[in-house]
Amino acid sequence: MNTPVRRVAIAVMVMIMMLLANLTYVQVVKASDYRNDPRNQRVLLGEYARKRGQISAGGQVLANSVETDDRLRYQRQYANGPLYAALTGYYSVIYASNGIERAEDGVLNGSDDRLFVRRLSDLITGRDPSGGNVVLTIDPQVQKVAFDAMNAKKFAGAVVALRPATGEILAMVSTPSFDPTPLANHNAEVQKNAWTQYAADNPPTLINRAISVTYPPGSTFKLVDTAAALQDGFTPDSPLTAASRVTLPGTNTTLENFAGTPCGAGPTATLADALARSCNTAFATLTGQVGQSKLRTQAEQFGIGETDLAIPMPVAASTIGAIPDTAALYQSGIGQRDVALTPLQDAEIVAAIANGGVRMTPYLVKSIQAPDLSTLDTTDPDRAGRAIPADVAQTITQLMIGSENRTQGGGKIAGVQIASKTGTAEHGNTPKQTPPHALYVAFAPAENPQVAVAVVVENGGDRALEATGGSVAAPIGRAVIAAALGGGGGR
Numbered sequence: 001m002n003t004p005v006r007r008v009a010i011a012v013m014v015m016i017m018m019l020l021a022n023l024t025y026v027q028v029v030k031a032s033d034y035r036n037d038p039r040n041q042r043v044l045l046g047e048y049a050r051k052r053g054q055i056s057a058g059g060q061v062l063a064n065s066v067e068t069d070d071r072l073r074y075q076r077q078y079a080n081g082p083l084y085a086a087l088t089g090y091y092s093v094i095y096a097s098n099g100i101e102r103a104e105d106g107v108l109n110g111s112d113d114r115l116f117v118r119r120l121s122d123l124i125t126g127r128d129p130s131g132g133n134v135v136l137t138i139d140p141q142v143q144k145v146a147f148d149a150m151n152a153k154k155f156a157g158a159v160v161a162l163r164p165a166t167g168e169i170l171a172m173v174s175t176p177s178f179d180p181t182p183l184a185n186h187n188a189e190v191q192k193n194a195w196t197q198y199a200a201d202n203p204p205t206l207i208n209r210a211i212s213v214t215y216p217p218g219s220t221f222k223l224v225d226t227a228a229a230l231q232d233g234f235t236p237d238s239p240l241t242a243a244s245r246v247t248l249p250g251t252n253t254t255l256e257n258f259a260g261t262p263c264g265a266g267p268t269a270t271l272a273d274a275l276a277r278s279c280n281t282a283f284a285t286l287t288g289q290v291g292q293s294k295l296r297t298q299a300e301q302f303g304i305g306e307t308d309l310a311i312p313m314p315v316a317a318s319t320i321g322a323i324p325d326t327a328a329l330y331q332s333g334i335g336q337r338d339v340a341l342t343p344l345q346d347a348e349i350v351a352a353i354a355n356g357g358v359r360m361t362p363y364l365v366k367s368i369q370a371p372d373l374s375t376l377d378t379t380d381p382d383r384a385g386r387a388i389p390a391d392v393a394q395t396i397t398q399l400m401i402g403s404e405n406r407t408q409g410g411g412k413i414a415g416v417q418i419a420s421k422t423g424t425a426e427h428g429n430t431p432k433q434t435p436p437h438a439l440y441v442a443f444a445p446a447e448n449p450q451v452a453v454a455v456v457v458e459n460g461g462d463r464a465l466e467a468t469g470g471s472v473a474a475p476i477g478r479a480v481i482a483a484a485l486g487g488g489g490g491r
Contacts, residue, residue: 048072048093053108053131053371055088055100057138063088063101068186076101076184082177083147086158086208087136087364089313090180094191099208100134100364103312107132107368114368114376132376133369137168142451145483149476150175156458157437158209158343161480164351164449166381167360169311170484172344178205203458211315214340215456218425219278219469220441221335223349223396226275228290228298230392236399239268240282248327255284255330258424258468276402278422280334287333292323295333301387302349303359304341311344311364318345336426346454349387350441353400354419354449357393359384401446407470411478418481419446422469435460440473444481451484453477 051074055063062084065074076091078084089099097105106112110131118132139161146159150173161171178201182194198206207213229238242263245256263269263279274282287295299305299320309315321338323329331337344362352359361382368377388396400419407422420442428434438460443452455477460467 047109048074050074050110051130051371052076052091053110053133053369055104055108055134055136057084057087057136057143057366058140060140062136063091063180070186072186075186076181078180078184081179081181082151083144084138085177085180086172086174086210087138088180090183092183092191093186094188095183095195099313100136103310104134104365104368107134112368115370118370130371132371133373134365135367135369136364137163137170137366137379138172138364139170139484142171142480142483143173146171146173146476146480147175147177149479150457151177153462155461155472156203156209157456157461158213159453159455159476159480160210160343160347161451161453161484162347162351162362164354164443164452165360167351167362167384168366168381169362169364170451171480172210172364174207174209176201176203176205208313209456209458210343211311211313212342214316214318214342215437215439215458216337216339216425216427217335217341217346218423218437218439219280219283219335220346220349220421220423220439220454221333221339221341222275222278222283223353223400223421223441224299224302224304225283225287225290225295225333226271226396226399227302227353227388227392228294229271229286230395231298231388232290232294234271234286234290236270236272236395238271240271240274240279241285242267242269242274242279243281246281246285246330248330249288250325251327253327255280255334257281272399272402275399275421276406278403284330284333287329288326292329295329296320296323298388301359301385302352303345303384303387309361311362313364315344316342318342335423343454343456346439346441346456347452350400350419350421350443350454351452352387353393353396354443354452355393356390357386357388359387397446400442404442407474409470409472409474409478411475411482413444413478413482413485416444416481416485417446418442418444418478419449420474420477422474424468433465435463435465436467438463438467438472439469440477442474442477442481444485451481453480453484455480 052065068075089101091097091101108131115132159173178198244262245254257280304318307317318341361384404418404420423439425437438457440455443449455473457472461472
């Protein structure tokens with residue numbers, strides 16, 4: 001072979017190698033990027049050519065797909081969109097997805113491994129491919145009562161209801177809410193206009209306050225203090241200070257009871273009376289005696305600090321924060337300073353007490369179905385661990401009954417004994433001039449708990465600086481309990 005031919009051959013070989021290398025780069029290395037690129041219309045058309053599965057709860061369809069006559073064959077619809085938006089989330093061409101739409105996308109679009117046989121059958125028979133269905137644990141009646149109670153007064157906040165024995169989420173409400181349907185519209189302008197409106201809402205509507213926002217728990221955190229104290233030698237009759245105010249150790253700052261009142265008539269109050277009266281001074285000093293280590297350990301046993309919880313949507317981690325000194329410990333003991341819990345975490349704490357001290361992992365997906373509604377998979381209750389001994393749980397239940405019996409507000413349920421704790425949590429840069437958050441955590445019936453609930457109303461709702469957990473949040477919590485016990489949640 002002469003030199004010119006050899007050079008041509010080498011050049012051709014180099015070009016072939018470069019072509020193969022480029023082909024490998026495009027088909028292997030960059031395949032995922034090209035496939036997921038939002039400008040790739042083939043992927044988008046293919047995704048919308050399949051009928052996306054439905055989301056349902058209690059026999060009601062919350063989200064489904066309907067056929068259209070445009071190039072995107074199917075469009076998502078949401079029945080009672082604002083009522084269930086915190087659960088379903090949205091599914092949008094422009095703005096992607098969130099909520100169950102994102103967390104269970106593999107099931108809904110049909111790519112989940114549990115739907116492999118169905119996909120194979122569709123391929124063989126030529127049947128149009130379709131996604132699987134997601135059935136939620138939600139009780140529609142409980143969800144509606146919770147939403148209506150918050151929405152009627154235009155409260156911002158959240159309500160979570162759990163079944164203590166299993167961890168099933170019976171209701172999860174975040175208000176103010178939004179309608180996911182415009183975000184699923186195939187008209188880009190409709191989507192953009194809706195997104196612009198929702199993004200400008202004040203308070204924000206697109207965020208799920210039940211699992212994505214943490215709040216100072218205020219006096220509801222005294223249940224954690226009590227659990228730690230009862231395991232550290234204290235009893236319901238243990239005497240605590242009844243002073244109307246105490247000075248934080250190492251400072252000139254005072255900590256006061258609500259309205260600056262003493263905790264009873266004498267110099268001391270029992271632990272039981274201090275919890276019923278929700279005395280800050282008593283629990284601040286109690287926490288100082290129990291110590292940071294035992295308080296932190298108890299908080300962790302209730303799930304506070306857990307960073308990988310998914311229901312299946314990811315849940316923001318709750319925290320008791322840094323506690324550098326005894327003054328900080330006093331403040332943390334009354335659920336202030338850096339203590340911050342999601343409403344779901346608040347509900348988990350009372351659900352564990354209701355369940356004899358055993359904490360169950362909360363979950364939202366009851367089962368996965370094939371397109372023909374046959375069941376492919378179900379969620380089994382998962383025991384997360386023991387938060388407190390059974391006898392301690394029983395003692396705290398009795399103390400919470402005492403708290404409920406002193407709590408005012410409407411919605412008391414005749415013939416049903418509720419065990420509860422209220423909270424009024426300061427927040428913001430000027431806490432004394434800022435309306436507090438109002439909280440209520442409870443379970444019922446106290447002797448045989450069927451439902452546990454947590455209610456958080458931001459900024460006192462309609463009571464402003466006069467807000468308390470008993471006046472604002474308790475009536476909502478009691479209404480939810482009544483719905484759960486009378487509307488299917490207690491079965």
